[in-house]
Amino acid sequence: MRPRPLAVAVLCGSALSTGQGAYAQEAPIPPDTLQPVLEGHALRVTSGASVTVVELGCEGRASLRTQNKVFVACGSDGVVEIDISNPLDPRRTGWMPVEGDATALFLRDGRVWVEIAHVDARPVLLGAVPTSAPTPMGPSPPIASPAAAALGPAAPAASPKPSLMAPPRRSGLWEISALAGALINLGPVAGGATGWASVVYRFDAPIVVRAELSPLSAPIGSSGNTVVAASHLLVGLDTQFIEVAVGGGGASIRNAFSSSGTLAPGGPSIVEEGRFGARDGLALNVESITVAANNQFQFGSFVASIQVPLTRRVMLVARGGGGNVGLLFGDLGARAIVQGDGGPDTIALTGFVGGAGIDVQTCVSTASPAFGGDSACQSTTIGGPSIGAGVEWRR
Numbered sequence: 001m002r003p004r005p006l007a008v009a010v011l012c013g014s015a016l017s018t019g020q021g022a023y024a025q026e027a028p029i030p031p032d033t034l035q036p037v038l039e040g041h042a043l044r045v046t047s048g049a050s051v052t053v054v055e056l057g058c059e060g061r062a063s064l065r066t067q068n069k070v071f072v073a074c075g076s077d078g079v080v081e082i083d084i085s086n087p088l089d090p091r092r093t094g095w096m097p098v099e100g101d102a103t104a105l106f107l108r109d110g111r112v113w114v115e116i117a118h119v120d121a122r123p124v125l126l127g128a129v130p131t132s133a134p135t136p137m138g139p140s141p142p143i144a145s146p147a148a149a150a151l152g153p154a155a156p157a158a159s160p161k162p163s164l165m166a167p168p169r170r171s172g173l174w175e176i177s178a179l180a181g182a183l184i185n186l187g188p189v190a191g192g193a194t195g196w197a198s199v200v201y202r203f204d205a206p207i208v209v210r211a212e213l214s215p216l217s218a219p220i221g222s223s224g225n226t227v228v229a230a231s232h233l234l235v236g237l238d239t240q241f242i243e244v245a246v247g248g249g250g251a252s253i254r255n256a257f258s259s260s261g262t263l264a265p266g267g268p269s270i271v272e273e274g275r276f277g278a279r280d281g282l283a284l285n286v287e288s289i290t291v292a293a294n295n296q297f298q299f300g301s302f303v304a305s306i307q308v309p310l311t312r313r314v315m316l317v318a319r320g321g322g323g324n325v326g327l328l329f330g331d332l333g334a335r336a337i338v339q340g341d342g343g344p345d346t347i348a349l350t351g352f353v354g355g356a357g358i359d360v361q362t363c364v365s366t367a368s369p370a371f372g373g374d375s376a377c378q379s380t381t382i383g384g385p386s387i388g389a390g391v392e393w394r395r
Contacts, residue, residue, distance in 0.1 A: 034087050036070045038063045041168060043070060047087035053204060054090050055170055056080050057341050058162070064105035064112060071112050073102035077162075079114050091344060164309050165282040169240040170343055174395040175200040181331075181388025183356040190222040190382050192358050194327065196390075208238035210245060210273075214287070214303075217327045219358050219382050226360040226380050228252050228326035230289055230300065232271045243275035251291045251300050254326040254360050267293030269300055280315075280342050283307050289325060301325040313337040317350065322357075329356035331386060343394065350390040357383025 035046040038060045045052045058074035065071075068085035079102050081094035096114075104115040162168060181194040198212040210233070217228045229252055236245025252266040269291045277283025285307075289300030303321030310316055315335040322328030331354025340346030361379040 034084065036063070036065055036082070036084060036090075038072060043072065043082055043090070045084055045087055045090045050088055052088060052090055053172070054082055054092060055172065055343055056082075056092065057170075057343050061102070062104045064107070066107065066112060071105050071114075073105050073114055075101045075103070078102055079105070095341070163278075163281065164312060166241070166278040167280050167342070169202075169206075169238070169279060170394075171202050171204045173202050173344065175202070175392065176395070177390060177392040179350065179352075179388060179390030181352070181356065181386050183358075183382070183386040184384045185222070185382040186384040187382075188222075191220045191384075192222075192356070192382055193218055193220060194329065194356055194386065194388065202238055206237055206239050208236050208243060208245060210234045210236070210247070215325070215327045215329075217356075217358055219380050222380055222382050226252075226265070226326070226358075228254075228358055228360065229266075230269065230271075230325050232269065232289075234271060234273060236273070238279075240278060241276070243273070243279070245273045247271050251289055251325050252360075253291055253293050253298060253300075254324045264293045267291050277307075281307075281309055287321075289323070291324065298324055301327070307335070312341075317352070319352070319354075326360045327356065327358055328383070329386065330354050331356075331388070335392075340394070346392075346394040348392040350392070352389070353385070353387050355384065356386040357381070359383070 037044045037046070039053075041056050041059050043054045043056060043060070043063070045054065056072055056074065058072075058077035058080065060072040060080075061075055062073040063070055065084075068083065070082040070084055070090075072080045072082065074080055076098075078095060078097040080092060081096075082090055083093040084090040098114065098116050100116040100118040102114050103117050106113055106115070176199050178197040179195065183192045183194065185191055194215060194217040196212075196214045196216070198210060198214065200208060200210045202208050212234070213229070213231045215228065215230060219226070230249065231251075232247045232249035234245040234247030236243060238245075248268065248270055250266060251269040253264075269289050271287065271289045273285070273287045275283055275285050283306070285305045287301075287303045289302075291298050291300040301321055301323030303319070305317060305319040308316045313336060317333045317335055318331075319333075320330035331352040333350055333352025333354075335348055335350045337346060337348045359379075359381045361381075
């Protein structure tokens with residue numbers, strides 16, 4: 001089998017997500033001040049002294065600028081449209097799939113066309129009588145269309161699609177996510193609410209900054225009214241396959257004891273997080289919290305999750321963890337991308353089911369007769385099946 005470019009080019013501009021064709025009469029940008037350059041999986045836009053890099057989400061093979069739009073041919077990933085009307089904030093605005101490999105782009109009658117190559121196959125007929133002498137073995141020259149001839153040498157072979165289990169790192173992104181759940185107590189009528197939230201920014205350099213509220217939970221309808229929470233700010237190293245971050249904040253403590261008559265239900269905390277695997281692929285995530293409260297360092301919690309991509313838009317997620325912070329949980333869920341491709345303006349929804357429990361016990365030792373010369377304790381323990389959902393937005 002060998003790739004062969006089609007002699008008929010396929011209309012591209014009108015099929016992109018913007019729903020509009022690329023016309024030559026669009027508002028022009030001064031050509032002397034704007035220089036878009038294709039660099040593998042990114043487009044570098046230079047305007048004067050300013051340089052901005054836009055992630056394509058695929059490996060570009062050829063590009064074509066028409067006024068304030070840049071179209072990039074990405075082989076089997078189709079054609080991507082980049083809007084450069086604002087040179088300081090260029091962004092990906094459209095994508096069109098193709099049946100084959102997008103190899104080149106050209107203008108005709110004011111519209112953008114994409115040239116597509118296909119792979120042909122035919123049966124080997126060993127019993128056929130040749131009508132002429134066989135030709136030496138080796139690759140046959142491609143049959144170029146008139147448009148391809150005008151564009152110059154043929155483009156290199158199409159690159160494979162990004163790996164499902166290990167897609168490339170996306171940078172220059174804000175990631176805002178929130179999860180909320182509810183649990184029903186197995187026993188007396190009661191329940192609880194749980195929640196997690198985070199705001200993350202991934203720099204173009206391999207650096208990540210994360211602010212998180214993880215977890216936040218409270219019993220509902222029980223005798224206790226203790227709120228369980230942990231909040232942290234982290235900074236770390238972020239690469240395609242490894243992410244390591246450390247930070248600090250504060251957290252509650254489930255089992256808090258004091259002999260002085262005063263009791264702190266929480267204190268300052270240190271958190272460490274790690275990811276082993278691709279951010280949007282197969283990965284194991286872990287988090288550990290240590291809390292300083294009541295004149296001692298205490299284990300706060302340990303949480304682990306594993307994500308397994310089922311398709312390019314659906315991912316299976318299993319989570320579990322707990323500790324002295326006061327929340328114990330385990331659940332299984334699915335994350336589905338409902339808009340975008342993992343880059344800017346991506347929206348993903350998550351749903352999960354499992355079990356959770358809130359367990360808080362506080363005791364103060366005292367010799368006072370009012371307490372029988374022993375200790376005074378208050379506890380809140382509820383647990384049962386849980387269900388929840390969440391949303392993630394990337395900008």
